[in-house]
Amino acid sequence: MKSSPVIALVGNPNAGKSSLFNQLTGLRQKTGNFPGVTVDKKSGPWSITDQLTANVVDLPGVYSIYPKSLDEQIVTDILANPAHPDYPDVAVVVVDASNLHRNLLLFTQIADLGVPVILALNMLDVARQQAKDVNAVRLAMQLGVPVVRINARTGEGIEPLKKAVLGQLRKPTLQEKLFFDPGEEAADLIADTKAQYQLGNNYLALQYVIQHDGFTFLNHQQQAGLDAIITKHQFxxxxxxxxxxxxxxxxxxxxxxxxxxxxxxxxxxxxxxxxDRVLLHPVWGYAIFALVLMLIFQAIFAWAQPFMDGIDTGVAWLNGRLKDSLPEGPLTDLLTDGILAGVGGILVFIPQIAFLFLLVALLEESGYMSRVMVIMDRIMRKFGLNGRSVVPLISGVACAVPAIMATRSIGTRRDRLITILVTPLMSCSARLPIYTILIALVVPNQRVLGIFNVQGLALMGLYLLGLVSALLAAYVLKLVLRSKERSFFIMELPTFKLPRWNHVALTVWESVRAFVWEAGRVILAISIVLWVLASYGPGDSMQRAEEQVRQQSQPLAADELANRIASERLEASYAGRFGHFIEPVIRPLGYDWKIGIALISSFAAREVFVGTMSTIYSIGTGDDEGVTIRERLRQERNPQTGDRMYTPALAWSLLIFYVFAMMCMSTLAATHRETKSWKWPMVQLVYMMALAYGAAFVTYHSLS
Known part of the structure; x- marks a missing residue:
């Protein structure tokens, strides 16, 4: 027995495999790629005994070992290759006890490959609700392998599962006879394959014959040899x-x-x-989905606001205290105006992001999200998308990068490519800070009909605009990218369940931590660079700018003089000069050079926009250290007109720009990795930026 055996969890989608994985690994799980491929895997340690810790690998959910997509291919690629680092010492096949007839197909195929197997009977409570009773002892005798009753949601049955795994590790139990023996139907074909490739298992030899083109562990010569065997036996x-x-x-x-x-x-x-008769209804299904969306966005504003105000005030207070207590100098300015202002501009939005992930996790845990995918499939097909495209598009509300990676479940190349190209149009959580701060500036915080918050309705409208634009873009791409391939959408609907609060909490924690960690690192680096560019200028330009203000004949109050000096010094800095350089391009959208700096910096990641604005307005402000970023934006004046800078026309222009703009290098990198070409990331960048500029231009001039 190996010191760290591999335990693979295999099963149909929605059979409870991932729930069992969470029970076994808890918070110790990690995410990576399967060796040699860009398909995500989750793995983690499981302490079976005090002396033995196994590595649990959660394989993609499949209905059979004959794959229909990239993520399904990895399952057979591992189970047919004992040399693979993730080849299991024991495969735990998790099955839905309420639908045993369908689930056992995958089990019999894996067992026939010669992998030591344990059958984990899950969802027995659902089976009982349907007046079904499964005799586990009799089932083990029929199948010839260990059968364990579990409840993956609660952790019931983990101890018997441990004992069964230990037994299979110490003395593997295999069924005496294959459930399907291809040697009985194609004896000569199987014999030739086994002899040529030194195989001892008839069903494994069949997989070499049928799936050799997809096996990454076979070289071109070996694949050609299998083609010759197929031709020889006219298979x-x-x-x-x-x-x-x-x-x-x-x-x-x-x-x-x-x-x-x-x-x-x-x-x-x-x-x-x-x-389901109501939720999947062709009319009521969409009405209920729209109501659910409305409630989500209402909750994001209503529930998160007190927490946001507390963080916003706390960051502003801390900034002021640090400036008062630390000695004046570049390091203090870097800490307060650079790092704290930039990172604080993101921390304030943690409550809204947490509530967004909380509510989405509740929909997924309950089983409702699968219904959304089914009803949205009816719309997707009219725009040329596969029904499986719904999964990446919905995932794009959290982050476009894993959403693009989720397109591997789409079988046809054209549908997968179109989904990749339009997924970034879905408003991700990185846009949420931009949306909320600009909506708060121009949309009144009042209610309609005493129930709906107007700001929440505006936020919902932006998300729906992203969805509609994604569908329209997909329709155009369907006309451009012609294909004769036909696509199908098959999804098993899980039963409705009460959410598991520990899993919901884990999802929210992991999502918020990833957002803060990824955004925080980028913002910290950009804040430091931006502070340097905004605090220094070429030659003595900043000193001369200050002298010009002081030499003005009209006397100014102390506060006004400090603000004017700070503003002129910022304008004369490297950052200010760069902002002025690009200002002619963005001026038609209503943007000034300060917004231009934020636009350029946010190419690293969209959420950097708010952090950059926090840094810019902290540097460009005099003594009002206790003022929050939202108040700074409200107080900003247009130097040409003297009126408010952030008018409804400007704010909505920015909002529309960020609905469409491709301002995320990570997304472009993910597109490159999935398409294996720089052509499609460039297409994505050009069409989205052109769409963003045009839509923002029309919005600004329509509302001005």
Whole structure:
């Protein structure tokens, strides 16, 4: 036995595999890529005994070992290759006990590959609700492998699972006879394959024949050799696969008949089915989804506001205290006007981001998010997208990078490429700080009908605008990127469940931590660079700017003089000169050179915009250290007109710009990695920036 054996969790989508993974690994899990491919995997240590810790790998959910997408391919690529570093010493196949007939197909295929297997019977509570009873002992006798009853949501059955895993590690138990033996149907083909590739398992030899083009561990010469074997024996893959599936389901039907007792009347609907009649209705389904969205965005503003005000005031207070207590000098200015102002501009939005992830996690945990994907599939197909595109688009509300990576589940190349190109139009959490601070400036904090907050409605409108623009862009790309491939959307709807609060809390914690850590590192670096560029200028330009202010004939009050000096010095700095350099390009949108600096810096990441504005206005302000960034923006004046700088026309122009703008280098890098070309990231950058500029131009001049 290896010192650190590999335990693979395998199962159908929505069978509870990831829930079991969370139970086994807790907070010690980590995310990475499978060796040699850009498919995400989750892994983590599981302490089976005091002396033995196993590495648990959560494999992508699949219905069978015959893959239909990139993420499904990795499952067979691992299970068919004992040399793979993630090849399991034991595979725990998690099955939905309420739908054993379908789930056992994958189990029989994995068992036939010769992998030591344990069957984990999950969702037994759902089966009982459907008046089904599964006899685990009889099922173990029928299958010839250990069977363990578990509840992945609560952790029930973990101890018996540990014992079963230990038993399989010490003395592997395999079924005596293959559930489907290809040697009986194609003896010569299997014999030639086993002899040429030194294989000892008939079903593994069949996978070499059928799936060799997708196996990364076979070289070109080996793949060509398998093509020759197929030609020699005139092997018909589709016909053979169809026969295999029929044979397996016949055997499975006998197993289910012997082990499952179903006492529910055939015409009795479960409460999940009753709810689905409303939630999946062609009219009421969309109405309920719109109401859910409205409630989410209302909650983001209403619940988060007290926490935001507290953080905002606290950062401003800390900034003022540091300036009062620390000696004057460049280091104090860097700490307060640079680092604290920039990072503080992001910390204030943690409550809203946390509530967004909390509410989305509740929808996913309850099972409602799967219903959203189904009803949205009806719309997606009209715009040329695969129904599976719904998953990346919804994921894009959190972050475009993992959403683009999620397109690997889309089978056809064209649909996958279109989804990658339009996913960044969905408003991600990085845009949320920009949206909320600008909405707070120009949208009144009042209620409509005594229920709906106007600011929440405005936020919802921006998210819907992102969705509509993604669909329209997909439609245009469908016309440009022609393809004869047909796509299909198949999704099993999970039963409705009460959310697991520990899993919800874990999701929120991991999401907020990732957001703050990723954004914080970028903002810290940019804040330091920006402070240097805004605090120093070429030659003695900043000193001369200050002298010109002091030499003005009209006397100024002390506070006004300090503000004027700070503003003129900022304008004469390196950052100010760069802002003036690009100002002619952005002036038609209503933006000045200060906004230009923030636009350029936010190419690293959208959320940097707010941190940059915090830094710019901290440097460009005199003695009012206790004023928050929102108050600074409200007080900003247009130097040409003397009126408020952030008018509704300017604020909405910025909001619309950031709905469409591709201001995220990480997203471009993810697109490059997924498409293996710089062509498509450049297409993405050009069309989104052109769309952002045009839409912002129209918005500004329409509202001016």
């Amino acid at each position: 018909n893959e589709p016909t053979f696969q169809a026969g295999e599936t029929i044979t397996r389901y016949k055997r499975i039907a006998n197993v289910v008949a012997e082990t499952v007792t179903d006492q529910r009347p055939a015409d009795q609907a479960t409460w999940t089915q009753k709810l």
